Amino acid sequence: MKTHFITQSSTAKTSMFILLVCIFQLVSFSVKAQNTTEGKWHFLIEPYIMFPNMHGTVGLGELPDASIDENPGDIFSHLKIGAMLYAEASNDKWSISSDLLYMKLGEDVTPRQLINSGEVTIQQLAWELAVLHRFLPWLDAGVSAFVNNIKADADLDLSQGGATSRNLNQTWVDPTIVARVKIPLSTKWQLQARGNIGGFGIGSDFMWQMQTYFSYQMSKTIVLSAGYRIISSDYKNGEGSDRFLYNVDTFGPVLRFGLNF
Template sequence: MVRLCRSLSRVMEVQVIAIGSLLIVPAAGGQVREFAFDVGSLPKSAPDQERLPDDKEPGEPISADPGRVDPGVPPAGSPGAGWTLIVSPYAWGASLGGDLGLAGLQHNLHLPFRDIFKHVDLAAMGTIEAVNDRWGGYLDAQRVKTSQAEAVRSLPVDLDIRTRRLAGGFYYKAWQIPLPGKSAFGAGRDISIEPTAGLRWTHMRARAGIAPLAVQTTGSAGWVDPFAGLRVNADLSRHWNLFTQADLGGFGAGSDLSVNAVAMLGYRTRLMGRRTILRGGYRFLYEKYDQSDFTKRGRFIWDMQQRGPLLGMSVLF
């Protein structure tokens, strides 16, 4: 009412007074005119309506922030959103421990996490995932080169180990338990239980050198393991997410046995305008492989556990 009186006063250049449902407007010659109106017909203000910033004009897009949902952009993985690509570089600070056999030499290897950076010569890791509604697929790649000095039968041995892995699989969101509210990216919160299956290719190359005896030997092995397991994605809150995956593989098709387990806590935000999930967690991988080596007299044995913290991020396109 006050705004209406002020607006009329500015236009008519006279003081307009409101009493109840009457507007009193001074007219020429000292006369006063009264106008009746229905207060309920006036538009009501909407204090909860989103207001434009002072530096924005109507129709101008508002800059995105971590809690804002972009209009016209369906949430990733929601029906009708189409394909969403997720690129996830990460670092895995894994300790290495177990039995390594090469050309008749067998050694119990132990490389703790606190020493990992002293021995890692090269490390490159990342995952690419594509998801459309309930279906998704992923490729996880790793390439690591380590070198360290060990002792075998009181002799100093230099060990170089190169590991390459490529795992690819598909998953299906078989069960989705809805939760109240939405995530920071606009999708409805839920707990998703996802059976998964795929193949994991592993290639190992090891070189052992005994300097006092001027002996050096190199061996390599590669195998493909089928695997099957379960993934769980749980929206803990608007920003926080928990992802876990566990799978078993090998079954004698490649290795005798492989066990993979990972758990990561993620935080949804934005980096350079892109939907991004910052992740941290822990991963465990066990592989048992035992086959004749290139000498045909010895065995190539890889009976190893790798475990340690994960740090990374996932960027959605």
């Protein structure tokens, strides 16, 4: 007999409403920027790869919390699909950016006393949409909406006969304040640092992110970057069997390949 256990964030509808409001505001800012600022718009498309470590605690329902301590080798050995893409449109005063990170991990369940076999699949989507204003030649600041979605599916073959399927789907949105510093080191080299702070109890209790890169302008069109990124999220929702906890730091080196238009 196959049973299903589904945990859904009780604030999913509220989170999606907040997301739509944030997107509407960001688009409104961009339209205003096009109408009120002078200067040509430039576009950057930047696929990238992150070598992530994951450290923290996750909790589901009334089960004991589980510790996570994964290195890049652990994660890539279970990686089924991965996609990371940064895109930005900017002029003299405004920048509008999108940052997408998606991972799908799968692992066979080790047979144990009550389980003959099984498979667990986890999908994680993180997407940031941001609008920044240039206050100084080297400083941009603004706001963003950081969307997080985690899906987990477990299909188990039980030793006592029958099968069970458990499913988890959690979505939340973190509003954040963003600041970015760009410092030219030469005609070809640049140092860039970008940070977020947010959550504010609307999504996560607290969320922060820090990125630092050295960039090399190979040509007018091509730019290469290498750096380090940390994403920290402390999110919890629900009680009892509906409880979900995600207090995890994801961090590691990043390589980026950019195309300017």
